[in-house]
Amino acid sequence: MGAEATGQFGQPRIGQDWRACSFGGCRKIRSDAMRKVLLIVSALIIGMCAGVWFLPVSLPVSKHPRFIDGPQVWAHRGSGGRRNPENSPESISVAVAEGFRGVELDIFYLPGSDKIVVSHDYHEGEPENLMPPLDRFSFPADLALWLDFKNLRRLSEDQIAKFAASYRRLQLPNEVFIESTAPEKLQLLDPELFQRVLWLSLPRQPGWDQISYLIHTKFQSLLAGFDAVSFPKQQFDVVTPHFAGRSTFVFTVNDPKQVAKIWRSGQTAVILTDLHRSAALKHVRLDE
Numbered sequence: 001m002g003a004e005a006t007g008q009f010g011q012p013r014i015g016q017d018w019r020a021c022s023f024g025g026c027r028k029i030r031s032d033a034m035r036k037v038l039l040i041v042s043a044l045i046i047g048m049c050a051g052v053w054f055l056p057v058s059l060p061v062s063k064h065p066r067f068i069d070g071p072q073v074w075a076h077r078g079s080g081g082r083r084n085p086e087n088s089p090e091s092i093s094v095a096v097a098e099g100f101r102g103v104e105l106d107i108f109y110l111p112g113s114d115k116i117v118v119s120h121d122y123h124e125g126e127p128e129n130l131m132p133p134l135d136r137f138s139f140p141a142d143l144a145l146w147l148d149f150k151n152l153r154r155l156s157e158d159q160i161a162k163f164a165a166s167y168r169r170l171q172l173p174n175e176v177f178i179e180s181t182a183p184e185k186l187q188l189l190d191p192e193l194f195q196r197v198l199w200l201s202l203p204r205q206p207g208w209d210q211i212s213y214l215i216h217t218k219f220q221s222l223l224a225g226f227d228a229v230s231f232p233k234q235q236f237d238v239v240t241p242h243f244a245g246r247s248t249f250v251f252t253v254n255d256p257k258q259v260a261k262i263w264r265s266g267q268t269a270v271i272l273t274d275l276h277r278s279a280a281l282k283h284v285r286l287d288e
Helices: 016-054 089-097 157-168 208-224 233-242 256-265
Strands: 072-075 102-110 115-118 144-149 176-180 195-199 228-232 248-251 270-273
Touching: 072 089, 072 144, 089 102, 102 157, 115 157, 195 208, 208 233, 228 233, 233 248, 233 256, 256 270
Parallel strands: 072 102, 072 270, 102 144, 144 176, 176 195, 195 228, 228 248, 248 270
Antiparallel strands: 102 115
16 A cells, blocks of 8 residues: 655645635535525515515504594695685684694795794795794694695704704694605604604606515605605505505595595595595595
């Protein structure tokens, strides 16, 4: 029997077989193992996304005592511009007289003057006296507010903190829902102070963009603890299958038959309208 080849320190020299394992076979084993791990992780992610896609998400407003007995119709921009200018203190009086239990207003926070003003549109340099400050409004204690925060997206974290401090000084009803299209900024609002509503920016065309947006938004709404989501009436049939119970706010519905259809669906908490309340509920039996 011939002498066994040894290495520098007397260890058996496996030679090409050792190198083949280290640089060929073992690398292949590691590659196969990594591929299996990636496949498992990918399958878990796909399964999770599929679960989120097919399972409706329940948000806190679906269990809110105000909506336990059914949805509510609220007045758009105070009273939709009927009899008084929209987004005006007078419009609130009209809405209350017509029996609305909630109203929607559009607000801006102006950091320079530390004011919260009510207006649908604001342009830099526009005189502030053309926009009534929110502290000029008077609200019944049991009236709910839906505040569309128009410029939240453009505010810094410090400015949002100053807005919250200014908001605390106002005499507002207990039920206030703050709405914005900016989820990252909406998360900065204190959930102990505000009920937060995410206005969905759903892609219009069906397809992967719409699917991925809804999956992402459902994840985000749960993780961020948003109270509800809002969207225009045209998206009702697309959005509502993804949210359980009355987790949604819908705007702006001015066809009484469509109001009745959405009302009976059991899939929304608030229906916003420009109509007189009795006209909006023309085809709805309130004891349904």
